[in-house]
Amino acid sequence: MNFPILSSLILLPTIGALFIFFVRSSNSQYQSSKYVALFITLANFFLSLYLWIVFDKSIVNFQFVEEREWISGFVNYKVGVDGISILFILLTTFIIPICVITVNSTIKNRLKDFLIAILILETFMIGVFCSLDLVVFYLFFEAGLIPMFLIIGIWGGERRVYSAFKFFLYTLLGSVLMLVAIISIYWITGTTDVIKLYDLGIEAKYQNLLWLAFFSSFAVKTPMWPVHTWLPDAHVEAPTAGSVLLAAILLKMAGYGFIRFSLGLFPDASLYFVPLVYTLSLIAIIYTSLVALMQEDMKKLIAYSSVAHMGFVTLGIFTMTQQGIEGSIFQMISHGLVSAALFLCVGVVYDRLHTRLINRYGGLVSIMPKYAIVFMVFTLGALGLPGTSGFIGEFLVLMGAFKKNILVATIASLGVILGAAYMLWLYKRIIFGKLINEDVKKMVDLKRFEIVTLWLLVLPIIFFGFYPEPLINSIEVSVANMIDINDLDKINKLALGE
Amino acid sequence: MENLQLIIPELFISIMIMFLLIFGVFKKNSSQLVYNLTTVSLVAALALIINLDTQIQSSLFNNSYNIDSLAKFMKILLILSGIFVMLSSSKYVQISKINKIEYPILILCSILGMMVMISSNDLIVFYMGLELQSLALYVLASFNRDNLLSTESGLKYFVLSALSSGLLLYGCSLIYGFSETTNFNQIMINTKEIEYGLTFGIVFILVGLAFKISAVPFHMWAPDVYQGSPTSVTVFFALLPKIAALTVFIRFLYIPFYELGDQWQMIIIFLSIASMVFGAVAAIGQKNLKRLIAYSSISHMGYALAGLSTGTTQGVQSSITYITIYLVMNLAFFSCLFMLKRNDEYYENIDDLSGLSKNHPLLSLSLLVVLFSLAGIPPLAGFFAKFYIFVAVINEKMYFLAIVGLLATVIAAFYYLRIIKIIYFDPEKEKFESKHNLGLKFTLVASTFFILAYFIYPSGIVDIISQININ
DSSP: OOSOHHHHHHHHHHHHHHHHHHSOOOGGGHHHHHHHHHHHHHHHHHHHHHHHHHSOTTOOSOEEEEEEEEETTTEEEEEEEOHHHHHHHHHHHHHHHHHHHHHHHHOOSOHHHHHHHHHHHHHHHHHHHHBOBHHHHHHHHHHTHHHHHHHHHHHOOTTHHHHHHHHHHHHHHHHHHHHHHHHHHHHHHSOOBHHHHHHHOOOHHHHHHHHHHHHHHHHHHTTOTTSOTHHHHHHHHSOHHHHHHIIIIIHHHHHHHIIIIIIHHOHHHHHHTHHHHHHHHHHHHHHHHHHHHTOSBHHHHHHHHHHHHHHHHHHHHTTTSHHHHHHHHHHHHHHHHHHHHHHHHHHHHHHHHOOOBGGGOOOHHHHOHHHHHHHHHHHHHHHTOBTBHHHHHHHHHHHHHHHHOHHHHHHHHHHHHHHHHHHHHHHHHHHSSOOOOHHHHTOOOOOHHHHHHHHHHHHHHHHHHHOOHHHHHHHHHHHHHHHHHTTHHHHHHHHHTO | OOOGGGGHHHHHHHHHHHHHHHHHHHSTTOHHHHHHHHHHHHHHHHHHHHHOOOSSOEEETTTTEEESHHHHHHHHHHHHHHHHHHHHHHHHHHHTTOOOTHHHHHHHHHHHHHHHHHHBOBHHHHHHHHHHHHHHHHHHHTOSTTOHHHHHHHHHHHHHHHHHHHHHHHHHHHHHHHHSOOBHHHHHHHOOSOOHHHHHHHHHHHHHHHHHTTOTTSOTHHHHHHHHSOHHHHHHHHHHHHHHHHHHHHHHHHTTTSTTHHHHHHHHHHHHHHHHHHHHHHGGGOOBHHHHHHHHHHHHHHHHHHHHHTOSHHHHHHHHHHHHHHHHHHHHHHHHHHTOEETTEEOOBGGGGTTHHHHOHHHHHHHHHHHHHHHTOTTSHHHHHHHHHHHHHHHTTOHHHHHHHHHHHHHHHHHHHHHHHHHHTSOOOOOOOOOOOHHHHHHHHHHHHHHHHGGGSTHHHHHHHHTOOOO
16 A cells, blocks of 8 residues: 555645635635635545545554654654554544534634634644654644644633643643653663554563653543543633534543553553552542532533543553453543534534523423434433443443452442433433523524534444444454553453462 | 965955945945845855865864864854844844944954854863954944943943853863863863862853853843843844854863763753753743743753753754754744834834734744744744753753753743733734835744744754764
8 A cells, every 4th residue: 555545644634724824814715714624624534434444454463554764763754553543533534524514603703713723633633643653643742732722712712811721731741751751762662663662562660650651641631630620621611613622532642642652562560550540530430420510511511521431431441451441442432422512512502692501591492302302312422321332432441340340340330320410410401491591592493504513423423332343343453452462461360360 | 384264254254344344434324235245244154164174173273273063063053043133133223223334243243253162172262252252242232322221231241241251261271270271172181180170160161151151040141131132132142142152062061071071060950950940930920022032042041051961972962953943943033023013113022912913914823833832842843952952861861850851841831822822812902014124024934934844854954963073
């Protein structure tokens, strides 16, 4: 395969952004720049779909690998995909066009700049998921901060400046230690090439510190309790499309990083720190669920639910079992779809009433029935009802956890109940109840483009809920290989004293 | 007979200084002409330097003047920055009424002094070069003589600089006393054993040099001088003396005292950490852009010193790369500053940038790129500069330095973000003029493009620098 398909995936959005940048701006051309963006992102989606189809799911190795000399004698630009990363690329290219469609209603000023920011962000996000070199990964991982900072800061709500700064500085602080770790790895092993590092392995005596350095970065980005506080702020202030991107894709970078780097490069250290991750994940699941129950602001509630869901993800990853890791990946994809959808739903009512306070709404079912239906699906998806994609992920994670530690699994299961509580209560307060407020009565039901975007998300959530095979199929071999390469099974057994 | 061909660039500049001085005195109203001629002669000098063959290391005047690959590279950097400074500030010089004939001639004198510093391989020659550049800089700092701040900055710089020169000279004499020579190579041979006097000598000289690159705790002059001087002089201050002083740092530490690394390494590490942290913290409260960039450059010098403190060739190369990228970033920043003009008045407060992005999208975009690059966010050039430094530092297992340095970047990111916030998030103010002269536009576009596109081919500069021979 000579055509550099991954590099095209990475570059295409940037080319689109440049194109939009150089088209002269005037109000009449706002629309045309939107179509350009839509066209580019859709092209990217189909390209990645094609990638998924031609991707050979039975092969263990990375595929479509491209390698080019970059910093001479030091770092090579190397990209490639395996069964895990390809799903995240697909998720990214699927969510971005939806964001582009939503800009219609949410972005009132500087539409062109917004589209450029989103397209640039897409480049970086795809780059994160397919880079096979630590330095290249770091580059993309960090670079994403710039467009996101601007998206929150320029198009955000009232406290946008505070939120944008908090987001930027938290994440930057987390990731500088990762840079030290990456450079140290280079000096310890002589390479930053991930595939070579998988083969070489890193001596156990270095692993713990390196693991902590990577952890500091991913924990902030995930976000894990207690460094999650930037997320509710960022979510609340970001425009709808920004929240969607943040929840659906940016958070997944960290989960992906945990699997690819923490588990893949430092298996001994990962095992050593399992109790730490379990504890933080459980606190995240229980505590943030309780916090979510008390929220008055819809976006904040969903933001806290994101933290809880990501708690399941980290829990699953560090069970280090086939089911647990598969479940985490599934949960990330599913959460990507569901949380994106929920933020879009919030965006829909926010556009009409300009408030996110839950108690300002109520009784929407009688005036917005179409909205009530899709919102129902997403609520059920978020609480993990069987038949939605959310269920498969949580179920697999809990299965993996039960295999390892029954206490942990039991506590985590409580989180599922709490999740049902806050989501259903949210649904009840918004959709049911009496229609009291006059301005709520005037709200109109979903417009055409809203129906399109929301149903585009309903379909995969239900489809993968009933038929998870395509996703599981794609990740199965890669996860098994990951466990295999690093002898996670053996390490596990040793630890359990078997 | 010495081979004078090797110092043709220096000779050429000296001749041009004398010629322009006479020309300017005899021809009335020739200040603009002299200014342009100065730029042209800098271009000519650049060509002469590039033409030099430095494959074989050669030295002149009893081995006191070195023409090697390090000197060549640094001189190219020096002259190139000089040309861009001249190009970008020509309009400013006219409008702020400092376009006297002395102005470009003083700049040439200062550049000549720096060239001597860069090539010096002897304490006396080095001191001579240093004084030549400093004397010209004192006058330049107070060039806007009707302005209170400008005269104050000139005087301040003069007093403090004279003090540091005194310390430096005292260090030189101590070293001469203990090694019986002033030649760098000879000092290395004569100082196999550590003596206290020698250590004192090294410390005094390091203090003097730290003053020139404004490393903490010898930075006090920088904010006032940066703010008070005319902006065209500030940009000169921010770029050129740093190149010369850093080269002397490299030569001084890596030729005569390479063996005594454990004597000076701790000092450099301290200077580095103090500068990085102080520069980052102190810049947070600033309201004036020039003052802010003074603190920012203090912090940046800290990173350049971190590379030097490793005591390895790789560390030196990373410092040279750092200073190269630093020059481009600062050039871009000052070009943006030169564009903040309205009715023949230049604006330099951070608040003046408020809402700039609505009226001047391209200018704000360049500022955005420059500021993120200064903050060291990938994929911009500033990130690579820091990356090379930390690669060298971590290779020497100096984890503490690396972690402090990286934490300082997070603090520094805050004040760069604050400017971006004002440009992009705040309500707009009155428009600035949008017509600028070609040289300024070219400088800005070229430097911004360099910063943006650096990641596409990062090997280019590294390859050139890795060929530089230090010992």
